[in-house]
Amino acid sequence: MARRSDHTRDELRTMIVHEGHRQMSQVGFARFSAREVAKRIGYSIGTIYNVFGSYDMLILAINAQTLTQWQAHVQARLADARTDRLRVLVEAYFEFAVLHHHAWTALYDHRLPDDVAAPEYYQDHIRSLTGIARDEIAAALPPERRAEADGLTRSLLATVHGHCFFTLNGTFKLLGETRPLDTVYARVREAIGTSFTSN
Structure with missing residues (x-):
């Protein structure tokens, strides 16, 4: 039975996102329910829509949790970087996608309607994560190319x-690409215009 008065709105939001992210990580976007x-947390589906307003906003809240975890993973890897930080950045991208395949894929499987903009907090998550990559790329560029970052x-x-x-969907295996991480790292280095040594 739904527990309509057991939790505050903020507590409900936290519970829903936590359970939603757990489910998304296990079954993926296509099978997400x-x-x-609602059933798992003991509330009605109406409670979820009352808290988030729509299915799309619920998914964005869940995906924002994935973005938070992704950023933490990248930052932790970079904090421990002793050599090529760009290599570490690329590796961290692959690692998170492999470790959190369903949740990572859900970031791209979900599409907002054309007339609905992502809320500012979600855009902030995107900017924060991409900003890490931008700072690393800018640092690797020669001074005269920093404006290209x-x-x-x-x-x-x-x-x-x-x-x-x-790599994750098996396309590279069909194409005969056996070292996609090294291949894309080479493309990154070529674009930046610096030499590299493949590990």
Whole structure:
């Protein structure tokens, strides 16, 4: 039975996101069920929509949790970096996607309607995560190319994402690519214009 008065709105939001993220991590976006989340926490589906306003906003809240975890993973890896920070950055991208395959994929499987903008807090998560990559890329560029950092970051994120996605869905295996991490790292270095030594 739904426990309509047991928790505050903030407590409900935390409970729902926690359970929703747990489920998303286990079954992925295609099999995700807001109704199952409600059942697991002992509330009605109406309570979830009352807290988040819509299914889309619920998914964004869950995906924001994934972005938070992803950023923490990248920052932890960079904090321990002793050599090539760009290599570590690329590795961290792949690592998180592999370790959190369903939750990571849900970031891209979910699409907002064309007439709905992502809330500011969600955009802040995106900017914060991509900002880490931008700072590392800017630091690796020669001074005369630093102004290229923003555009180059967007392009290189797309490149790394494509290699990562093809790795996870088996496309690279079909194409005969056996070292996608090394391959995309080479592309990153070529774009930045610095030499590298493959590990």
